[in-house]
Amino acid sequence: MKISEGDRILLGTxxxxxxASSLRVFVAGAYSSLEKTFFYGMNFPSGLGIVLxxxxxFLVGRMSRKTGAAIMAxxxxxxxxxxATEYTHLIAAFTIPIALALVKELDAKYLAFGLVADLTLRVxxxxxxxxxFPHTRIILAALIFLGAYALWKEPGTFKKxxxxxxxxxxxxxxxxxxxNAIMRYSGVTVYYLPQFVGFSFVVALxxxxxPYLGKKxxxxxxxxxxxxxxxxxxxxxxxxxxxALASSIALVESSKGSRGGVIGAxxxxxxxxxxxxxYVGRDIGLAFMEDRLEALILAASVVYAMSAYGxxxxxxxxxxxxxxxxxxxxxxxxxxxxAIFNASPVYEPAKxxxxxxxxxxHQGFGPYDGKFxxxxxxxxxxxxxxxxxxxxxxxxxxxxxxxxxxxxxxxxYLGYVYEYKPAVxxxxxxxVFSHWHMKxxxxxxxxxxxxxxxxxxxxxxxxxxxxxxxxxxLSEEERAMQAEExxxxxxxxxxxxxxxxxxNAEPDEKAIEILTREYRDAFEQRPPYTFLWERNGVRDKENxxxxxxxxxWPAEIKDYGCLCDVEVSDHRPVWALVELP
Numbered sequence: 001m002k003i004s005e006g007d008r009i010l011l012g013t014x015x016x017x018x019x020a021s022s023l024r025v026f027v028a029g030a031y032s033s034l035e036k037t038f039f040y041g042m043n044f045p046s047g048l049g050i051v052l053x054x055x056x057x058f059l060v061g062r063m064s065r066k067t068g069a070a071i072m073a074x075x076x077x078x079x080x081x082x083x084a085t086e087y088t089h090l091i092a093a094f095t096i097p098i099a100l101a102l103v104k105e106l107d108a109k110y111l112a113f114g115l116v117a118d119l120t121l122r123v124x125x126x127x128x129x130x131x132x133f134p135h136t137r138i139i140l141a142a143l144i145f146l147g148a149y150a151l152w153k154e155p156g157t158f159k160k161x162x163x164x165x166x167x168x169x170x171x172x173x174x175x176x177x178x179x180n181a182i183m184r185y186s187g188v189t190v191y192y193l194p195q196f197v198g199f200s201f202v203v204a205l206x207x208x209x210x211p212y213l214g215k216k217x218x219x220x221x222x223x224x225x226x227x228x229x230x231x232x233x234x235x236x237x238x239x240x241x242x243x244a245l246a247s248s249i250a251l252v253e254s255s256k257g258s259r260g261g262v263i264g265a266x267x268x269x270x271x272x273x274x275x276x277x278x279y280v281g282r283d284i285g286l287a288f289m290e291d292r293l294e295a296l297i298l299a300a301s302v303v304y305a306m307s308a309y310g311x312x313x314x315x316x317x318x319x320x321x322x323x324x325x326x327x328x329x330x331x332x333x334x335x336x337x338x339a340i341f342n343a344s345p346v347y348e349p350a351k352x353x354x355x356x357x358x359x360x361x362h363q364g365f366g367p368y369d370g371k372f373x374x375x376x377x378x379x380x381x382x383x384x385x386x387x388x389x390x391x392x393x394x395x396x397x398x399x400x401x402x403x404x405x406x407x408x409x410x411x412x413y414l415g416y417v418y419e420y421k422p423a424v425x426x427x428x429x430x431x432v433f434s435h436w437h438m439k440x441x442x443x444x445x446x447x448x449x450x451x452x453x454x455x456x457x458x459x460x461x462x463x464x465x466x467x468x469x470x471x472x473x474l475s476e477e478e479r480a481m482q483a484e485e486x487x488x489x490x491x492x493x494x495x496x497x498x499x500x501x502x503x504n505a506e507p508d509e510k511a512i513e514i515l516t517r518e519y520r521d522a523f524e525q526r527p528p529y530t531f532l533w534e535r536n537g538v539r540d541k542e543n544x545x546x547x548x549x550x551x552x553w554p555a556e557i558k559d560y561g562c563l564c565d566v567e568v569s570d571h572r573p574v575w576a577l578v579e580l581p
Contacts, residue, residue: 007150009113012106014147016114017121017140018072019099021079022092023173024129024402026053027272029089031400032370036086038284040538045086050269052093057265060097061160061258065151068098068158072148079131080141085370085402097265100165101158102151108214108252109318112207115177115249116326117143119207123200123333126193126341126412127180127405129364132372164255164307166264168248170271171300173399174293176245179203180405181397184426185241185293187234189396190419193343193412196405197334199238204330206242208323210249214315220250221305228301231294244301253315254308271300275399279424280451283474290452293425337412346415348435350462353558353579357386358500358545360471360531360571363393363428364401367533367570374404376568378413384563386575388460389416389433390469392502396420397427407431421456421469429454430469430501437461441494446482450474455486457496463580466494470501472511479504479511487515497555498578500547502571507543519548522576527562531571545574554581 003011030049037046060068075095078088103111121130121140130136175181179199183191213220224247230240277286278293289296318326366373381389395401396408407418410433417436421443422429432438441457455470468490472479483505490496499519505511507526523546530545549555559577566572 003150003154007153008106008110010146011102011150012110013114013117014072014144014150015099015102015106016111016116017118017143018075018095018147019103019169020115020118020172020177021131021140022075022095022099023169025085025131026089026092026096027173027399028402029085029087029092029370031276032365033086033089040533040535040540042536042538045090049089049093052090053096053269054262054265056094056097057166057262060101060158061261062157063098064157065154068101069148069152071095071098072144072151076141076144076148079144080137083129083131083372085372087369089370096169097161097261098158100161100169103165103252104159104161104256107316108211108249109316109322111252112210112249112318113322113326115207116204116330119177119179119200119204120330120333122178123197123330123337126337127196127408128374129372129402129404132374160258160261161264162257163260163264163267164257164304166261166268167300167304167307168252168255170268171248171297171304172245173268173272174275174297174300175397175399175403176241176248177203177207178397178403180408181403181427182237182241184396184422185231186237187426188238189422189426191408192345193338193341193408196408197338200330200334201327202242203245204327206246207249208318208326210246211315211317213246213250214253217251217254217308217311220247221309223247224251224301224305225298228298231297248304251304251308253313254311255304271296272399279398279400279428282450291424341412342415345411345417346435347417347437350436353577354463355385355387355575355577356498356500356547357389357573357575358391358469358502358547359389359573360392360502360545360569361394361406362569362571363398364395364404364406367567368535372402372404373568374406374409377406378410380566380568380573381410381414384573387434388467390430390467390500391433392430392469392471393428394420394431395428396422398425419456419458421454423452423454430456430471432456432458432467432469434460436463441466442489442492444489446472446485448473448482449478453482455489457489459494465498465580466496467498467500468496470499470503472501472503472505474504476505476509476511479509480514483511483514487518491518495550497550497553498547502545504544512546515548518551520551522547522549522557522560522578527564527574529564529572530562530574532564533570545571547574547576549578555579
């Protein structure tokens, strides 16, 4: 493309943001749509986005740049108006091939600027999805609009991206460009805003220095594979994955062939599907993938390295000034968030009456349309101010949900300290939040026939209180088995005074009968429901979330209830005001 340097920077920035954002939205929207089909038989949009993605991969080489610019602008406008990924992922199905076509035509250094800009937006969103928060949504849309404007001025058609660039996209969509994902993959389960910001600079440097490594593609390919293999030695992945990321950027120029684009699109879809299988494999017929994300990342690294192998190309590297400018934007964003948000937990003195919640937050999604719920969740918690909150389906960097980091986000916005128990891959599980010093006394994954089901035992230093947070399975027989195991876990030392969480069990089930041998329901009268999904004539109403107190524990329930009109998640917040003995 014969465009000015300024337009190249605009286009590169827009391209990097468009690629990263489109990948997140496409996977999240497709995942949410298919989940709705699986559970409720809703057939739109279901797999339509996947079909459109394959079609777009076929058509992109015939598409004019002005058409591409219009689609980029449409994506930016959609991101500005809504985060309903079930529908916006239909646009993302087209913008991914367009972004890869632009990657093919731009020098890798301009892509690096764009990926660092996307990372900067993630920092501004303190681990949330940028299109979920008004301030980052506006910036994201503006930068993509500017990229679309630069593209609009260019005549001609796109050059079709080949298999190699789709292999690159598949690899980075496995989490290599997200600091929180790398940290949690590496076994770091609890951290706060300064650590996230600091590691963001490590990721940014890996992206920006990648083109320098591109001068030695053979070495870059080897380092890519070795860096990904570091996942099998978890602490080493904190170094290995940034090295793999730098190597993946280094090989971009070598992967700019034109063959196999449609096959590459199918490959990207398969990699994303297998990655989801690492979390819910037993529920979607991919049991062999459960908890094997490390192997998938390594395999995807090998495939990408092979697609770029043996190709010698000229590399334009970013200047020191360009690197400094890119890092300067990240530095400014970091200073802003560290000044505005909570850099560390905010502790409070002990008190007698404690407001306790249990709330399943649905993997960072609202109940409908695949909307991210981080912004709504922050506002709900600001308003209600629970003292202790046990949460389930908490994501810390999962591919199906835009790599949101819910624990980080809530600690930054609300000053919570948290204890996180991932069920699989370090990025999906349960968590307890409070404003008191906590200690994890024990944790386990309950015996399951479906996806992994975690439990954690947490004690509160100032309160002299211990509780168990749990998320149980989907079948009645499975839950009964898990209830026996959970009861033993709760009554082992230190004995838990409270069991709470999403049991998936109705009040008359065997699992609840087992748990109430030794524990009593905080609710004298159950709410009408604690889970509700209602759309297009389909209604799923369940009473499955509980706060259970040890029968011989002399605490008093002062009040209790359910925020049954709150639709931040498909579950509802269940609460009890407990006067401690």
